[in-house]
Amino acid sequence: MDRADEFSIIARYFRPLAAGHDGALGLLDDAALVPGDPARTLVVTVDTLIEGVHFRAGDPPETLAGKLIAVNLSDLAAMAATPVAYLLAISLPSAWNEPALLRWLDDFASGLAREQARFGIHLIGGDTVATPGPLVLTLTAFGHVARGCELRRSRARTGDDVYVSGTIGDGHLGLRVLDGRLGGLTEDDRVYLTTRYRQPEPRVGLGTALAGLAHAAADVSDGLVADLSHICRASGVAARIDAALVPLSPAARRVCAAGRVTLSALITGGDDYELLATAPPAAAAALSRASARAGVALTPIGRIIEAADTEAGAPLVTVLDVGGQPLDVAWGGYRHL
Amino acid sequence: MDRADEFSIIARYFRPLAAGHDGALGLLDDAALVPGDPARTLVVTVDTLIEGVHFRAGDPPETLAGKLIAVNLSDLAAMAATPVAYLLAISLPSAWNEPALLRWLDDFASGLAREQARFGIHLIGGDTVATPGPLVLTLTAFGHVARGCELRRSRARTGDDVYVSGTIGDGHLGLRVLDGRLGGLTEDDRVYLTTRYRQPEPRVGLGTALAGLAHAAADVSDGLVADLSHICRASGVAARIDAALVPLSPAARRVCAAGRVTLSALITGGDDYELLATAPPAAAAALSRASARAGVALTPIGRIIEAADTEAGAPLVTVLDVGGQPLDVAWGGYRHL
Numbered sequence: 001m002d003r004a005d006e007f008s009i010i011a012r013y014f015r016p017l018a019a020g021h022d023g024a025l026g027l028l029d030d031a032a033l034v035p036g037d038p039a040r041t042l043v044v045t046v047d048t049l050i051e052g053v054h055f056r057a058g059d060p061p062e063t064l065a066g067k068l069i070a071v072n073l074s075d076l077a078a079m080a081a082t083p084v085a086y087l088l089a090i091s092l093p094s095a096w097n098e099p100a101l102l103r104w105l106d107d108f109a110s111g112l113a114r115e116q117a118r119f120g121i122h123l124i125g126g127d128t129v130a131t132p133g134p135l136v137l138t139l140t141a142f143g144h145v146a147r148g149c150e151l152r153r154s155r156a157r158t159g160d161d162v163y164v165s166g167t168i169g170d171g172h173l174g175l176r177v178l179d180g181r182l183g184g185l186t187e188d189d190r191v192y193l194t195t196r197y198r199q200p201e202p203r204v205g206l207g208t209a210l211a212g213l214a215h216a217a218a219d220v221s222d223g224l225v226a227d228l229s230h231i232c233r234a235s236g237v238a239a240r241i242d243a244a245l246v247p248l249s250p251a252a253r254r255v256c257a258a259g260r261v262t263l264s265a266l267i268t269g270g271d272d273y274e275l276l277a278t279a280p281p282a283a284a285a286a287l288s289r290a291s292a293r294a295g296v297a298l299t300p301i302g303r304i305i306e307a308a309d310t311e312a313g314a315p316l317v318t319v320l321d322v323g324g325q326p327l328d329v330a331w332g333g334y335r336h337l
Numbered sequence: 338m339d340r341a342d343e344f345s346i347i348a349r350y351f352r353p354l355a356a357g358h359d360g361a362l363g364l365l366d367d368a369a370l371v372p373g374d375p376a377r378t379l380v381v382t383v384d385t386l387i388e389g390v391h392f393r394a395g396d397p398p399e400t401l402a403g404k405l406i407a408v409n410l411s412d413l414a415a416m417a418a419t420p421v422a423y424l425l426a427i428s429l430p431s432a433w434n435e436p437a438l439l440r441w442l443d444d445f446a447s448g449l450a451r452e453q454a455r456f457g458i459h460l461i462g463g464d465t466v467a468t469p470g471p472l473v474l475t476l477t478a479f480g481h482v483a484r485g486c487e488l489r490r491s492r493a494r495t496g497d498d499v500y501v502s503g504t505i506g507d508g509h510l511g512l513r514v515l516d517g518r519l520g521g522l523t524e525d526d527r528v529y530l531t532t533r534y535r536q537p538e539p540r541v542g543l544g545t546a547l548a549g550l551a552h553a554a555a556d557v558s559d560g561l562v563a564d565l566s567h568i569c570r571a572s573g574v575a576a577r578i579d580a581a582l583v584p585l586s587p588a589a590r591r592v593c594a595a596g597r598v599t600l601s602a603l604i605t606g607g608d609d610y611e612l613l614a615t616a617p618p619a620a621a622a623a624l625s626r627a628s629a630r631a632g633v634a635l636t637p638i639g640r641i642i643e644a645a646d647t648e649a650g651a652p653l654v655t656v657l658d659v660g661g662q663p664l665d666v667a668w669g670g671y672r673h674l
Contacts (some may be wrong), residue, residue: 031382045368133470
């Protein structure tokens with residue numbers, strides 16, 4: 001093999017990942033099959049991760065595989081869908097030499113195999129190309145949800161409680177640690193925070209449990225405040241949250257308490273891949289049970305209120321500090337290109 | 338707007354493309370919906386085009402949109418699927434300045450709108466990110482086919498005739514012209530060949546008409562010989578084709594006749610996006626009618642034969658010259674990374 005080619009790479013690294021799904025057709029065809037099911041709606045999403053933008057050059061390929069799967073499954077979870085399968089489009093840098101390429105593929109495929117086993121999903125197709133630029137990974141994920149039961153961003157109602165899963169800000173802090181902008185942590189905190197950045201946990205079980213309970217949901221990828229504002233904009237409402245109620249990990253709390261980062265940075269930082277949901281107060285007990293069953297905390301952090309007069313400059317999301325005063329959150333609201 | 342951001346780009350350029358499909362949810366959600374249908378199988382495919390690899394820097398954005406749609410719809414056509422919708426993941430170079438970015442997006446979205454109207458498809462979701470590298474376009478296409486009627490690469494049978502649609506080699510010659518490796522053509526031939534490279538025509542109507550008639554099919558993207566060998570490998574058979582029967586356009590015939598390119602280069606060149614199909618001799622009349630209805634030529638070029646002893650060095654695909662002697666085709670069979 002003078003240079004690894006597309007077909008030998010598929011045969012060696014990707015075909016084994018497709019073995020468990022008939023619709024993959026052994027990766028031998030031009031396309032893959034997803035049989036129709038009248039009782040269920042197929043939910044589809046696509047996300048791209050680029051070296052140097054969404055992950056760091058040299059990030060371990062196994063954890064990168066985990067992150068790629070996670071960011072997409074997080075989108076499915078936000079719509080209460082159970083993941084089923086995925087397509088993988090991968091642009092491999094021509095600059096990598098052969099041994100580096102094969103080693104990377106070996107580790108990356110191992111990571112995919114591990115995630116497939118965890119979530120019961122399979123690779124069903126893809127495209128493998130060479131690029132003169134950085135590594136680009138694009139995953140299209142497929143999930144199923146009972147017809148009519150998918151959650152939407154656009155269905156939040158005035159009076160809903162606002163919930164968030166897990167803890168917020170860990171991914172942002174993990175990136176700071178990896179970028180050398182946050183040192184002096186204990187080894188445990190360093191490992192915890194960097195792992196949260198590199199290997200976020202998609203809230204798949206919790207997401208499916210929210211169907212029928214929550215009015216609206218989204219995943220937190222751009223930052224808690226930005227993603228809540230997306231729910232508000234789509235639903236024609238506004239929200240008020242209490243900064244003190246936002247759940248933080250012990251590691252994040254320590255960093256905050258030491259004055260090394262502001263709470264504002266954590267709730268606008270992004271890379272959380274937690275779920276945001278809004279639900280009527282009557283659903284509180286059922287949500288608490290769903291959270292316990294899924295083994296993931298679900299914390300009420302505020303309330304959906306009537307649409308603010310945004311033309312007059314009122315924000316879609318108001319963050320209150322401990323004294324009940326609006327916190328000046330420089331969130332921007334958009335992930336800039 | 339200090340710099341175009343993801344959300345304003347989606348709102349301005351992409352949301353209008355999603356207006357006609359309920360499952361797009363107005364591009365407001367984390368994912369899109371594809372309702373299940375027990376009578377039809379969903380066919381899914383993904384293809385990536387990279388600047389400097391699959392298209393040339395500076396290629397007109399409208400034709401690039403056409404090519405991106407075409408290469409994916411060609412995959413669906415090869416399985417006899419009717420295209421329905423697509424997801425678009427787009428990595429935009431950070432190096433582009435704002436006016437260039439917006440101009441490019443404007444033209445690209447116009448191209449997508451034109452292709453959507455032609456094929457009756459809609460954008461239903463995607464991801465827009467910035468990249469330090471070249472422009473990368475990844476499209477996931479969805480199509481429908483009546484349950485059990487999809488065509489596969491793996492079902493060719495000994496005795497089948499081998500057919501190819503349209504003409505072969507035009508895309509390869511078009512690329513040579515654009516790269517400055519083939520000059521001295523008439524203006525008409527130059528425009529014809531470069532257009533075939535930049536804007537291949539996916540054989541959607543012909544592909545759906547092949548269902549029930551052809552045993553196996555694939556699209557010709559890697560080159561006629563390579564793609565036929567993929568059919569042979571997947572089906573456990575071999576093939577013999579007559580070089581003289583391979584359909585060439587008048588422009589390609591002129592270039593060949595002038596000795597400026599070999600027939601061997603044309604049948605191994607790739608970028609054709611024509612359909613290859615194998616079918617029993619009894620289907621010939623019906624295929625001829627299907628070809629006429631679709632308005633696309635379908636030319637018999639050879640025969641499926643028993644699997645050769647490839648261990649002993651026999652090729653999967655034998656190409657015979659005018660005298661019936663095997664032609665030495667340096668095809669490699671793989672698209673190198």
